[in-house]
Amino acid sequence: MKDYYINFTPLNIAPDYFFTASDEEIEQTEKREEERAREFERLFFAPDFLAAEYITASGARRILHHSTRAGVLFQLSYLNAEGLPTMHENYFTTDETPETVTNKRAKIELLKHYTARTYREPLTLRIITA
Numbered sequence: 001m002k003d004y005y006i007n008f009t010p011l012n013i014a015p016d017y018f019f020t021a022s023d024e025e026i027e028q029t030e031k032r033e034e035e036r037a038r039e040f041e042r043l044f045f046a047p048d049f050l051a052a053e054y055i056t057a058s059g060a061r062r063i064l065h066h067s068t069r070a071g072v073l074f075q076l077s078y079l080n081a082e083g084l085p086t087m088h089e090n091y092f093t094t095d096e097t098p099e100t101v102t103n104k105r106a107k108i109e110l111l112k113h114y115t116a117r118t119y120r121e122p123l124t125l126r127i128i129t130a
Helices: 023-044 107-116
Strands: 002-008 049-055 061-066 074-079 085-092 104-106 123-129
Touching: 002 023, 023 049, 023 107, 074 107, 085 107, 104 107
Parallel strands: 085 104
Antiparallel strands: 002 123, 049 061, 049 123, 061 074, 074 085
């Protein structure tokens, strides 16, 4: 098993950016977002990936790991600063759709979750691989 950290620098996207930037600037920013999403995709969908964890400013933990449920590829577990589980989200890659499956999210939403974490702040991920 391998345990290491990866630091992602902020993309520096302000909340009002898409309302104030030019079309050309928005297009360039969307390309940076897509590249960042591909970085996360390469990590999470690597054959030896086991888990990824980050800690929020309040000390809460978010842990992405493979799910044991049929049709669900990943579970994102939320633990509060005291280490108590508070919720989880399921992400799938089967042919099922969010309309037919309750509380499951598609791969694109998983990548958006992590990309959005880097809009204005750096993100340090602890990665565990086989």
